[in-house]
Amino acid sequence: MATKSLARQRAMGQTFIYGVLALLALYYLTPLWVMITTSLKPLDEIYGGSFIGLPQTVTFEAWSKAWSGACIGTECTGLKPYFINSILMVVPAVLLSTGLGALNGYVLTKWRFRGANLVFGMMLFGCFLPYQAVILPMAQVLGKLGLSGTIPGLILVHTLYGICFTSLFFRNYFITIPDELTKAAQIDGAGFFRIFFSIMLPAALPIIVVSCIWQFTQVWNDFLFGVSFTSGSDSPITVALNNIVNVTTGRKQYNVDMASAMIAAIPTLLVYVTAGRYFVRGLTAGAVKG
Amino acid sequence: MATLDINRVRKSYGSMEVLKEVNISIEDGEFLVLLGPSGCGKSTLLNIIAGLEDITGGDVLIGNRVVNDLPPKDRDIAMVFQSYALYPTMTVRQNIEFGMKIRGISAEERAKATKAAAEMLQMTGLLDRKPSQLSGGQRQRVAMGRAIVRHPELFLFDEPLSNLDAKLRVDMRTEIKRLHQRLGATIVYVTHDQIEAMTLATKVAVMKDGIVQHFGTPQEVYDRPANTYVARFVGSPAMNILRGRLVASDGPVTVAFETSDGEALVSGVPLSPESAARFRDREVLVGIRPEHFTMDTAGAVPLTVDMVEPTGPDTLVVFSAGGADVVARLDPLAISVGTKARFGVKAEKIVLFDPETETRLD
Ligand SMILES: Nc1ncnc2c1ncn2[C@@H]1O[C@H](COP(=O)(O)OP(=O)(O)OP(=O)(O)O)[C@@H](O)[C@H]1O
Ligand SMILES: [Mg+2]
Numbered sequence: 191m192a193t194k195s196l197a198r199q200r201a202m203g204q205t206f207i208y209g210v211l212a213l214l215a216l217y218y219l220t221p222l223w224v225m226i227t228t229s230l231k232p233l234d235e236i237y238g239g240s241f242i243g244l245p246q247t248v249t250f251e252a253w254s255k256a257w258s259g260a261c262i263g264t265e266c267t268g269l270k271p272y273f274i275n276s277i278l279m280v281v282p283a284v285l286l287s288t289g290l291g292a293l294n295g296y297v298l299t300k301w302r303f304r305g306a307n308l309v310f311g312m313m314l315f316g317c318f319l320p321y322q323a324v325i326l327p328m329a330q331v332l333g334k335l336g337l338s339g340t341i342p343g344l345i346l347v348h349t350l351y352g353i354c355f356t357s358l359f360f361r362n363y364f365i366t367i368p369d370e371l372t373k374a375a376q377i378d379g380a381g382f383f384r385i386f387f388s389i390m391l392p393a394a395l396p397i398i399v400v401s402c403i404w405q406f407t408q409v410w411n412d413f414l415f416g417v418s419f420t421s422g423s424d425s426p427i428t429v430a431l432n433n434i435v436n437v438t439t440g441r442k443q444y445n446v447d448m449a450s451a452m453i454a455a456i457p458t459l460l461v462y463v464t465a466g467r468y469f470v471r472g473l474t475a476g477a478v479k480g
Numbered sequence: 481m482a483t484l485d486i487n488r489v490r491k492s493y494g495s496m497e498v499l500k501e502v503n504i505s506i507e508d509g510e511f512l513v514l515l516g517p518s519g520c521g522k523s524t525l526l527n528i529i530a531g532l533e534d535i536t537g538g539d540v541l542i543g544n545r546v547v548n549d550l551p552p553k554d555r556d557i558a559m560v561f562q563s564y565a566l567y568p569t570m571t572v573r574q575n576i577e578f579g580m581k582i583r584g585i586s587a588e589e590r591a592k593a594t595k596a597a598a599e600m601l602q603m604t605g606l607l608d609r610k611p612s613q614l615s616g617g618q619r620q621r622v623a624m625g626r627a628i629v630r631h632p633e634l635f636l637f638d639e640p641l642s643n644l645d646a647k648l649r650v651d652m653r654t655e656i657k658r659l660h661q662r663l664g665a666t667i668v669y670v671t672h673d674q675i676e677a678m679t680l681a682t683k684v685a686v687m688k689d690g691i692v693q694h695f696g697t698p699q700e701v702y703d704r705p706a707n708t709y710v711a712r713f714v715g716s717p718a719m720n721i722l723r724g725r726l727v728a729s730d731g732p733v734t735v736a737f738e739t740s741d742g743e744a745l746v747s748g749v750p751l752s753p754e755s756a757a758r759f760r761d762r763e764v765l766v767g768i769r770p771e772h773f774t775m776d777t778a779g780a781v782p783l784t785v786d787m788v789e790p791t792g793p794d795t796l797v798v799f800s801a802g803g804a805d806v807v808a809r810l811d812p813l814a815i816s817v818g819t820k821a822r823f824g825v826k827a828e829k830i831v832l833f834d835p836e837t838e839t840r841l842d
Contacts, residue, residue: 370562371565373565374565376532379582388578389569393568393569
């Protein structure tokens with residue numbers, strides 16, 4: 191009898207936990223639901239009926255308009271060119287910041303020099319610098335370099351800002367890799383870069399993925415740097431999205447707004463869905479390896 | 481193969497002196513064991529020989545060539561690390577071939593060398609596995625294989641067996657000894673296990689606090705330890721060191737020490753006439769190995785048995801002398817606690833130490 195009631199208690203406990211989880215999931219998914227359904231409704235249906243319900247007629251018109259027809263200021267090009275801008279910005283920024291972070295982490299752990307800890311401390315400090323604090327000096331630097339208002343300028347900004355984080359990731363990962371490994375490689379005759387490319391990087395796959403996901407989301411979703419350092423046709427997608435949603439004349443086109451927001455969010459979603467497994471694994475890798 | 485000379489080598493980290501004037505010389509083909517407790521500077525010395533650490537003072541010579549400023553890869557050495565340090569993302573084959581690849585050896589030659597090493601170490605079936613798929617003993621073999629294919633002048637081993645279980649450790653010990661005989665290589669081997677040192681070495685350097693306490697053959701170190709530290713560190717159970725006195729006499733050298741049951745007088749202890757004169761009628765430390773006691777009803781040492789520990793091949797008998805426990809290792813015998821008995825001592829094996837400096841008296 192005792193075991194029976196225990197089993198029942200456990201079953202009840204589980205039901206409760208799953209119930210709460212389901213509720214929370216619902217809560218988080220509701221906005222997504224609203225976004226998707228709204229983006230598939232014709233404008234009249236939105237103004238005529240409820241926000242939450244299923245669309246009565248499904249149409250992809252809003253999506254195609256958001257992609258290639260919506261007006262941003264006076265240009266009616268849709269999000270497409272800005273989406274491409276963002277891709278052109280995010281790919282080099284992610285690769286550069288991850289690569290440099292890996293190199294930093296490698297030097298900070300395996301080729302320790304006098305003052306290495308101080309340098310690392312200063313890099314950590316960079317992680318806590320608010321965006322707003324660097325905007326003005328950064329604008330001046332970009333101006334001096336002749337990169338004001340350009341995509342390469344944005345790449346530079348994001349790479350610099352990202353290095354603090356990626357260096358931290360790689361430093362904390364590489365410190366769990368025994369120094370004897372680099373010593374063995376030195377005796378085998380490998381030099382600085384040979385050890386980096388043949389031994390450290392292959393062993394760092396999980397943290398490379400973490401760094402790429404982190405940087406991708408940061409750079410792709412960034413609005414402040416984008417709006418501060420670019421304008422017009424050089425803007426990244428977040429800035430364009432803001433312009434579409436804010437600047438409309440006449441009836442507010444909720445379906446186009448929702449579709450635009452979805453388009454802007456899809457790349458980060460995709461990255462998480464495909465590489466999310468590695469993200470969790472990479473974040474816990476140091477702990478398990480010991 | 482090569483000789484190795486370590487001349488007045490010093491190493492400091494900041495203000496901390498880790499090695500203080502280390503002097504060691506070995507011949508071609510010798511097996512040098514660096515023996516000492518944790519933190520005494522063994523790994524540091526090995527890393528200096530390898531070129532992985534800068535030298536603060538002194539010279540390292542491999543094959544009569546000063547190598548102080550040569551990078552590790554140009555010293556013609558191979559090293560096996562305590563953690564094995566196998567490259568985790570490479571297969572066993574790639575691990576073994578990595579160094580050869582860097583040195584630009586052709587694929588054909590590499591495959592041949594790898595095959596030979598794999599056969600020698602009986603790991604042909606493991607070549608395509610990753611290190612994570614190997615047991616501790618197998619990883620150890622791979623690390624050795626990686627060293628062997630290099631055909632170095634000098635092998636360096638840093639506690640290669642300390643991560644293995646007791647049984648495997650004994651097996652691999654034999655394996656390493658065989659390897660040494662087969663390759664005829666010069667080897668420097670770090671351990672804190674005195675049994676490993678005794679079984680493997682042709683020369684032992686016992687270290688403590690960055691100083692070589694005794695450098696010599698294992699037998700010398702065991703029979704005539706340079707000081708009481710070495711005497712206690714080498715041998716298990718350790719050498720008994722008793723407070724005693726050099727008896728004034730003009731005949732053979734005689735020492736006296738107290739046991740719980742009276743005074744023991746042992747004569748015929750080896751000692752130079754100078755030392756005998758210097759310590760005449762003075763206190764000395766008397767070092768007696770457990771196995772140098774004998775069962776002898778007319779022996780010199782009166783005692784009461786405090787404890788009996790049969791080990792199988794022999795029996796350890798513990799008694800008290802001058803307030804300290806003394807261990808005697810005797811052939812298996814039936815003796816019970818509390819028995820009053822007399823043991824003999826092989827006087828010619830006794831070692832005497834200066835009670836102040838604790839160094840051995842000649
Ligand atoms: N990079 C370093 N900076 C400062 N001190 C160090 C450094 N490396 C080693 N030491 C110190 O030097 C001393 C000797 O270290 P070493 O690693 O040579 O000891 P060991 O004899 O190999 O010990 P173990 O048996 O534990 O491996 C230790 O006191 C250690 O703390
Ligand atoms: Mg060590």
